Amino acid sequence: MATRAKTLKKKAAPARKAAPVxxxxxxxxxxxxxxxxxxxxxxxxxxxxxxxxxxxxxxxxxxxxxxxxxxxxxxxxxxxxxxxxxxxxxxxxxxxxxxxxxxxxxxxxxxxxxxxxxxxxxxxxxxxxxxxxxxxxxxxxxxxxxxxxxxxxxxxxxxxxxxxxxxxxxxxxxxxxxxxxxxxxxxxxxxxxxxxxxxxxxxxxxxxxxxxxxxxxxxxxxxxxxxxxxxxxxxxxxxxAGWEGGPEAPVELASGDTVATGRVIVVDKPDQTQSQVRIGGPGYRLGHPDYFPATAMNIALGGGFTSRLVNEVRVERGLTYGIHSYFDAMSAGGVFGISTFTKTETTREIIDVSLAEVAKVRQGGIPAGELKKAQRYLAGLYPLRTETNESVAAVISDIRVHGLGDDWVEKFRERLLAVKPKQTVEVAAKYLFSKSPLIVVLGRADAIGKQLKGLGPVTVVPASEYE
Known part of the structure; x- marks a missing residue:
């Protein structure tokens, strides 16, 4: 649990000249x-x-x-x-x-x-x-x-x-x-x-x-x-001047390395003709050195328009109109996840196909040619983050707040393009469901429950619990 910081109660500081810049x-x-x-x-x-x-x-x-x-x-x-x-x-x-x-x-x-x-x-x-x-x-x-x-x-x-x-x-x-x-x-x-x-x-x-x-x-x-x-x-x-209150330092959060795995949650919504599917497991915290190899790997797996998941699940099998994988990094920890949807009847199929594509990358990483395409794609998009005053202000504050280092923008493309295939093997072994993932499916419990056998212990929860 988070450590609660003490409230400061002191007199307002007298106004003074701005500190030297x-x-x-x-x-x-x-x-x-x-x-x-x-x-x-x-x-x-x-x-x-x-x-x-x-x-x-x-x-x-x-x-x-x-x-x-x-x-x-x-x-x-x-x-x-x-x-x-x-x-x-x-x-x-x-x-x-x-x-x-x-x-x-x-x-x-x-x-x-x-x-x-x-x-x-x-x-x-x-x-x-x-x-x-x-x-x-x-x-x-x-x-x-x-x-x-x-x-x-x-x-x-x-x-x-x-x-x-x-x-x-x-x-x-x-x-x-x-x-x-x-x-x-x-x-x-x-x-x-x-x-x-x-x-x-x-x-x-x-x-x-x-x-x-x-x-x-x-x-x-x-x-x-x-x-x-x-x-x-x-x-x-x-x-x-005179702004008071708040803690002396940011609240320190407990480590977020205990993300749940190996369970299946069915969110029962009887009026649905489709299933919303979420699959996830542990990721990394903000500022982690795995950021660049993991990001490059994920662009190829499911983070880009021409990724493996999009090609296999949407293009080749027509199971959905949309699927993507992502890393969600926060200060105390993070998540690797997959988000998609499909017809009720193909719920198990889309889960199996997605997990199979993840397993291929976990076992072999991303080949050099495929990796290079992913790197160039992301390197080409990154400059958009420095086009406007608003985006520059956002980047600068994120760098400082999350301790990314003042050379984050300067070295971003260099570090991204330096990722080697063997590094994608290493991060894939860490983050691509080395343990059975958590699976959440929202849809008709009576129609999808039997499809999920063998994926882990199943718990059914009504949708109203999440209002």
Missing amino acids: KKAAPTTTGALTLPTLHESTTSSGLKVLAAERGPLPLVAMRLVIRAGSATDPADKHGLADFTARLLRRGTARMSADELDEAIEFVGASFSVGSNEDILSLFITTPAEYFPDMLSILGQLVREPSFPEREVEQSRERTLAGFSNDLDDPSVIADRAFTRALWGKHPYGHDVGGSTAHVRTFTRDDLVRFHRERMGPRVSLLTVVGAVSPQRVAEEAEKAF
Whole structure:
């Protein structure tokens, strides 16, 4: 279980001049170039990264807080995501309508997102309004008001959404897969929570989560665009001075190397004519050295449009319109999984064919010619991640938050293209179901139960359990 950090209760630090800006070495690689990073820290302890980048007069800001769903209280699953979405609904100085008007009036855009490890706030604005929008970003995290009416309305909308989810078999299958894989680990619930938990949310819960989990010492502000690093440091000091709360360091999660294997979960949904199928087992954590060989291997296996799984399951046998394999890496662990769907009658066939293709790669890796195609495919896509200020801000913050190393972009294609066939054999042996995988099937239990004999102990659960 996660180690709960102590809440800090101290007086607000007095405002002071922005800390000196430190310049980091520029990172470049052929056609890929990231602007020079400049680092500073506000009086409240918020780390700031600034990267001046033109020629367009736009600025992108990303504030990352290490308070994702893995930090949800045990009886309040979904609280991190819920709190993040309510930040926009009012501050001590501005109502929700005033916030909307201020952002839209200058042609800026705002969004918020969350996952298991972090929650993020994005603002993109014309450069001339950068100070105003950064000030609003500061208000959102320093002094959200969480109006009671907004909390009630958001709770009702969220609960209605859960009810609607029951009509989407793919969503329910994913939710069941996550629970079965991770069990009681902090990763073992949907980021958005569940009906049983969200129904209990109160304004006090949001206020407490904000105070205990969202603070400057577990946050990182990244600013990319047409603004000088010195000005970024100065305006960040103004916007975030006095921000208090949150832990001294990110919550340390238990190792995620205990992902479930060898079980079969049937999610019973009697009205279905198709089966949603999920197959999975242990993967690797973010920043793991196996990333490059495993990624190259997976592109060939099931991560690309011309992969083995797509060819064998969709093209050759016509069992589905879509199938893919993937690695889902998080700070404390990860998963290797396969996601697909098929007619009820061919449920066992699609599982057997998929597992057979996985077994071929586990036994022999990826041959040199096939590997080279996969490497070139991914190397060609990667530059798209550095085209806009928003994408650059996202890449930079991910590199720092997850400890990927400042040369991640610079060396990405070099490291990817350096992967050899023997390395794909090694990672395949590690991650491609060396133990019997976990299998989750959503569909008609009475029609698919008999098909699943021999795959492992079978448990049948009604779909309503995943609302």
